[in-house]
Amino acid sequence: MRIILDTNIYISALISRNSRQRLNRIFDNPAITVLIAELLLSEIDTVTLRPKISKYLTSSERTAFIHFIKERCLLVSVSSIVTVSPDPDDDFLLALAKDGQAEYLITGNKRDLLDLRAFNETQIVTLTDFLELLP
DSSP: OEEEEOHHHHHHHHHOHHHHHHHHHHHTOTTOEEEEOHHHHHHHHHHHTSHHHHTTSOHHHHHHHHHHHHHHSEEOOOOOOOOOSSSGGGHHHHHHHHHHTOSEEEOOOTTTHHHHOEETTEEEEOHHHHHHHOO
């Protein structure tokens, strides 16, 4: 199963033990391939530097987290241009979903992305809803 995790899912895992355990459940499942693109990786990196996030982790923890993502995710080269989301800043995730043939895009974005419910063959769901689908 090919999935994408939105930036907010990664950031929640950095600052919340419960979210981290939920994220580990995904990464520990051999049936799941987590997709990432350079733009998503860059966004995660940038957000972790924001003062309201960086106060929760040391520089070495931040570096280790980015390294973990690079090691555990499948890097997808995105060439599609998508202009579907009500928030244009989220369109790159939909392009990644298209080019990476993702079955699920998992987000905590309560508006915009979740309002779409699906894009092409990709279902857009919350982390809680996705975890309920797993055996």
